[in-house]
Amino acid sequence: MITCPQCKHQELNGALFCTYCGAQLYNNSDTTATINRSDLNKMSGISSPTTSTFPTPPVEMKDSQVAIRIMDSDEIIFIQGEKDLTIGRSTEGQMIVPDIDLSSHDAYEAGVSRLHANLTISKQDIITKDLGSANGTRLNGQKIAARAEHSIQHGDILTLGKFKIQILIKE
Numbered sequence: 001m002i003t004c005p006q007c008k009h010q011e012l013n014g015a016l017f018c019t020y021c022g023a024q025l026y027n028n029s030d031t032t033a034t035i036n037r038s039d040l041n042k043m044s045g046i047s048s049p050t051t052s053t054f055p056t057p058p059v060e061m062k063d064s065q066v067a068i069r070i071m072d073s074d075e076i077i078f079i080q081g082e083k084d085l086t087i088g089r090s091t092e093g094q095m096i097v098p099d100i101d102l103s104s105h106d107a108y109e110a111g112v113s114r115l116h117a118n119l120t121i122s123k124q125d126i127i128t129k130d131l132g133s134a135n136g137t138r139l140n141g142q143k144i145a146a147r148a149e150h151s152i153q154h155g156d157i158l159t160l161g162k163f164k165i166q167i168l169i170k171e
Contacts, residue, residue, distance in 0.1 A: 019162055022141040054170040064170070066121055070105055071157070071164035079121060086131070087160065088116040102163060111135035111161020126152040126169065135161035
């Protein structure tokens with residue numbers, strides 16, 4: 001277990017962020033310390049926004065300007081066009097389903113709500129907001145208030161409950 005240096009919450013080995021306060025974690029021989037984002041990116045294999053490249057989309061999504069990388073599996077979901085999307089998980093009999101359904105990625109176990117967060121993609125900006133989810137949303141480890149809009153940059157990490165996704169934007 002890793003102990004958060006800020007709030008002393010216990011996290012599983014390998015955790016990068018404290019799920020309670022959002023502090024960045026580093027585990028080295030059972031010691032814990034906070035680290036800055038560039039060091040975290042080097043350790044976790046996440047490229048910094050200025051140096052990472054947008055993945056090559058499949059032919060049918062060749063005009064895609066935004067992609068979501070599921071951190072646990074490295075699966076990429078390409079998004080094409082300007083859209084207002086919900087992210088969450090579906091369950092049997094659910095009347096309203098999210099546009100990006102994370103059910104097949106053990107989203108329930110990770111604390112993802114049925115309609116957890118929203119992404120609004122326009123030519124000028126990408127905005128996210130938590131939709132009042134039960135387990136909250138974090139942007140780069142910082143908890144965001146429900147229904148408050150936050151601008152997304154290339155490489156930003158959204159944590160839905162304990163489920164991490166990275167937003168990739170084509171430059």
